[in-house]
Amino acid sequence: MNYDNVMQLALERGFYFPSCEIYADAQAGFWEYGPSGVSMKTKFIELWRRELVRRDGMLEIDGSQIMSKSVFEASGHLASFADPVVRCINCKLNFRVDKLIFEQTGIEIPESADLTDFDKTVSERNIRCPKCKGEFERARKFNMMFKVEIGPEAEAAYLRPETCQSIFVDFPRLFKTMRGKLPIGVAQIGKSFRNEISPRQSLLRLREFYQAEIEVFCNPNKLNDLDRFAEVQNTTIRLWINNELKAMTCQQAVDSEVLPNKFVAYYLGLLTEFYQKTGIDMTKSRFRRLGEKEKAFYATVAFDFEVQTATGWLELVACNYRSDYDLTSHATKSKEKFEVLDDEQKVLPHVFEISMGIDRSLYTILEHSLREEKEHDRIVLSLKPYLAPVHVGVLSLVKKDGLKEKTDEIFLKMKRKYDAFLDHSGAIGRRYRRLDEVGAPFAITIDHQTLEDQTVTLRKRDEMTQDRVKISEIDKILSESLAFP
């Protein structure tokens, strides 16, 4: 299905919708999750916890969204998480100065260069505004972090542009108090904030968005010394190297040196197994190795996990080998010690990062799960049962003859344990269609026979088949069918 189909489903069925939409000054790039969206997101996060955090024995934290200025001085975000721009004195339009210089002269200046380098080239080559031929003000940096002011003295602080900074900052305490031992993963789910110049396409590019980030701290001398690699050695991962797809097992990727070490291969394997369980079509996925110019300023090796969607290839996860960039920076700035003991040797850990975009992942799951069945005149969201916003619809075939009361009684017994949806009104077929659209894998219907023999019909979403089951068996059937894998 295409982007518009997903968008319409999202708006009509309570998955997500624009923030502040009743007001004209609502800003782009902010979206709300509705009831269906929250329910699905909660379950997605539970799957992430199971498949990554618990499976690998990671520590999970929940850090502040507002962090002090020093954090971002150390991390490099104040200096580097910014685009160099110039503004025309005459018409006030802003331009990316590095792009402008390249377009007009062919000279390439890296975007991280000193502002004076840009000013020098602009004046030497007499670069003028493309729109009005006006001269430019001096170059400045447009930083993509949201600045906030703390307290009556308005001390500067920032909304975090990535969740991982608190993981780095907290590392010394976590390692000491949680009896840390390398390698160790620290995970966090939360919101990050980026002042994007042009947010677009709802959940795909937000100014306020959810990340699920994992930072694995490791001994850089032991990247091939990892017992648990055996768990994923036969897992097939899809790698996109030099414009070519190479599907191979993790073991083969290490042996052929397509991946640098077992450590990286292991986590790409875990991530693959996680996404397989989300219902995303893995034949439309790849880990793409980034070139030098594409990588973030802190990365030495980088793979993006990308998935093909109706909007093109979409980056869901950034996997960056950040080496000791972060810990060295924070150690230098804070004077805190970040070295730890590993086999009685002092070592400054390196960091491998798995930075997941939750919103984008949820969009992709929706797009890959949504289909139209013309022969049955219905739209079906074939979510994995354990990710469905509604687990089961509980329906009375008709309201009268005591069926409503019997239905209420059954619903009451289920509603704490399952996301059950009670519905008495309208034609039964219409109610099934509505449940199909929110991805409810099951519907149980109470009819006249129920009153005679204590059985109900259990309808399956994908097959549209119905079985008669005893009321006493419902719980067992549902708990098995809805369980996480």
Place this chain on the structure above:
RNA sequence: GCGGUGUUAGUCCAGCCUGGCAGGACGUCAGCUUCCCAAGCUGAAGGUCGCGGGUUCAAUUCCCGCACACCGCACCA
């Protein structure tokens, strides 16, 4: 941020050219009917016509500005 196209009920859209009571379909809700896959009948609710200004006796309609959305460019999880 640039260029193009749009914005009217929950959704899709008509009305705008040529200013004069805010409409349709689907959906939702209630009742009747039916009794297992969007059937039918009756009724109802639902709108700052994106926001602000201007022209006019009168603006959803004409003019200006802005915001937002979509497509393309650039940037990113």
